[in-house]
Amino acid sequence: MRREYSKHWSMAKKTKVDIAVDFAGRRLANPVFTASGTCGYADELADFMDVNRLGGFITKSITLKPRRGNPTPRIVETDAGMLNAIGLANVGLDRFIEEKLPVIAKMSMPVFVNVAGELIGEYTAVVARLAREKALAGFELNISCPNVAKGGISFGRDPEQVREITSAVRAAAGDKILIVKLSPCVTDISVIARAAVEAGADALSLINTFTAMVIDTETRMPVLANRTGGLSGPAIKPIAVYLVNKVYNEVAKPAGIPLLGLGGIRTASDAIEFLLAGASAVAVGTASFLEPDCAARIIDGIRDYCLRHNVAKLSHLVGALTAPSSLANG
Amino acid sequence: MDLSVKSAMAKGVFTATVTSNRRIRACYWTMDLEFAGAGAKAFAKFQPGQFVQVDVSGLGLPAEDRIPADLRDVSKRSILLRRPFSFAEVTAGREQTCAELLYCMLGPASMRLTTLGRGAALSFIGPLGRGFWVPPGKRLALLVVGGMGAPPIRCLAKLLRAEYPGVNVIAFVGAKTAASLPFEGQFDEMPEQIDSYIPAFAKFGIPSAVTTDDGSAGRRGFITERLAEWLDEQSAGSQDGTIIYACGPEPMLAATARLAADRNIDCQISMERRMACGIGVCQSCAVECRVEGSDETVYQLCCRDGPVFEARTVVFRTRAAIVEEIGLVKAIQEGQASPTGDEARILEALEHGEEDKS
8 A cells, every 4th residue: 555655656756856865975865774684785686676776885894803793682662662682693704705795796886884992993894995985985884883892892882993983994095984973872972073073074874772671471571582672663753853963063064074863764754854954865774674775765755744844855855953942933 | 504495585575365264163164275376386385384474454353242251352353364274185186276274263363364255365474484304214194183284294295205205104193182182083982092183294195193181092191102112112223214293282392302302303383473564574573593513503494594493403491491481480379370270371381372362
């Protein structure tokens, strides 16, 4: 039924609307990415949608060495969300280059590799090796994973460490775009955002998941083997929109740095909220688990929105949040 | 692991129409579905043991008086993720492919399924994963079912009868009680010997042995004990022509894997894990597997590399480890729990909870 509805609106596609955006100097055909860790290395989605329609793609986290990940249970559903504690399970740099990169090289949209590690040297080793690859547009620096014992979020909580890791990776990344992904689990996200921008980040993505816990009252144990996990899904969307708007006003707009907004997006209007809050592009995460072609439907929906609202150029929407009159009047 | 048998068929998101949906006994329900068009083509090639991801997020709850008292609390939970199910029977026709979804009403997702009537539409992602396969040279297939493990084994029974007439098949079916056998029929007067008691297998000419934990149907005890006893009664000799297929709670699968390994019998088991996507991207459904010729283990994905695995490759946590992990040892030591009651509850939580209650 959802399909018939979108068919009805797809007449919009025939009319010309420019939904291309500029993202850190790179032109994207549309502002919709898939979020790291929710769409693998893109080939898994090929049965469900034309992945080349995406504005951009971010891979599952890559670490220098392969990682097994955490024991199960690794996920648990909550009301309007889910917790995950995968533990950065991935094939490691060598197998990524051997097996996944050739697949990625065939894709036409810009691809960013999400990079994680326990030590700064691991991040820079991965980035320096991949910076030579023409097929890649850039990197997303994961300093906000809540599910690993070392590295991850421990980097992303301290502005000094953020500065240090960002500038080290910036130096290794050559001419590639460097996105730094921020955790919401900090006292003032703008402090962290500012540290990343000052150290050379070309863009910021926010937000990663919230550290959270679910307890099984029958066994009185945490449900996840890792005890805690990262909360994602519609439940976190209003907080994500607020934090994007805060970072846009306090850091990104003054510095002229684009934001990639994410957290609970599953419809085009969710995506538009993030754009209005100040994101230049958005990423679809948990919603792809329900509807593997969710990102494609959001792209169509954004086009329809622009038509209905006479938006000639999508970039006009970025940060175009209108203050309520009570606030505007002081 | 032989991945050459892994299917390369197209999977996708398909809508099916409900043609009937009724309670068969206790908490068990059966829903008949009809796929048309591309869905009919995709599911015509459904292999027994493969699964689907069902979207129940848009379905409403049953009327309050139809929600069992013990499920009132969980009924308040909202649904975000799809739920994995395996079909019990699939029949490909000229235009449509019909599928039977056998399910147990035990949580907020499955209780929503009970509200669907004839003509309702339901979204499925599938067919997913790797199903059961029949290695060459098999002459005897032993089907082992524990409770809600019935659907993929029923689907396999049909395939074996239709395409492998030379293979003898016997079903070994275990449940907690007569009432919790997830089949249609009357089971309270069931004697102990192997015979055609379970209509779902008998209709394919497959006899069954039944056990229940309380002896209310068939023999009292675990089905794995019954299977081991039966195997030991057979004349000794090469077991090359024999294969065991099993689906049920993990402790039962572990016992089945052990008894197969002890007797050097081929064994395939269908595993279950919490999963979000079903298509290999969320990485949540890890199954620890041995690497052949080494002491190492790797995590494989239940949704992509399974759900059917060769039993000898899977690493099971022992019952003692499970109980210890859940803190029961401490609880018993502190006198807060009695071993038997809590163990039963924990095993039940492991059996059912992973699927739905959370």
